[in-house]
Amino acid sequence: MCGVNRQTFSEKLFTQYARGAGFKKTEVIVSSFVLLALCAAFIDKKLRAGIKLAPGGVLFLLTDADKLAECARGAMRNAYAPYSGYCVGAALLGKSGRIYTGCNIENAAYSPSVCAERAAVACAVSAGEREFEALAVCGGKGGVIAGPCPPCGVCRQTLREFCSDDFKVIVVDGHDSYGVLTLGELLPHSFGRGNIEA
Numbered sequence: 001m002c003g004v005n006r007q008t009f010s011e012k013l014f015t016q017y018a019r020g021a022g023f024k025k026t027e028v029i030v031s032s033f034v035l036l037a038l039c040a041a042f043i044d045k046k047l048r049a050g051i052k053l054a055p056g057g058v059l060f061l062l063t064d065a066d067k068l069a070e071c072a073r074g075a076m077r078n079a080y081a082p083y084s085g086y087c088v089g090a091a092l093l094g095k096s097g098r099i100y101t102g103c104n105i106e107n108a109a110y111s112p113s114v115c116a117e118r119a120a121v122a123c124a125v126s127a128g129e130r131e132f133e134a135l136a137v138c139g140g141k142g143g144v145i146a147g148p149c150p151p152c153g154v155c156r157q158t159l160r161e162f163c164s165d166d167f168k169v170i171v172v173d174g175h176d177s178y179g180v181l182t183l184g185e186l187l188p189h190s191f192g193r194g195n196i197e198a
């Protein structure tokens, strides 16, 4: 009869795998909830980041925004900012998958100073890359990230030259947190190549 050996699917799993491995039922339930919570947090972070997955798959998922933010933090350590003391790092992800970094480089005459984002763009274009997926940027006094450091107006216009309105800008605002904006949000009603070519 069907009712004699009635088990739910999860009970069958427990019987076959967990009990055989010496786990108690409560241990399996608790660890399952922990695993689900970790997965939910991970997916939430990825959704918040808004980064689309590359056709390549999982490896890109595990590296995208977090990797880019980490590269930006690394680049920030090379910042040359003897006058303002405000160190900035940027990491630009090219369509090829390569990451180009830049830091701010100040100058005693001030005007020749270059922002981290533009340094990264110069690095990428000089290497032959002109199409980009996303950029991460971080900064702070003395290299300590105490809040968001969004691109300045000049850098937004520089990005506009090579990037579309849906280009992702990852603004790092803490050791392990960041927000994501599109270039269209950062630079609405912008002027670009299309205006000249029209």
Ligand SMILES: [Zn+2]
Binding pocket: 115, 116, 117, 118, 151, 152, 153, 154, 155, 156
């Ligand atoms: Zn700038």
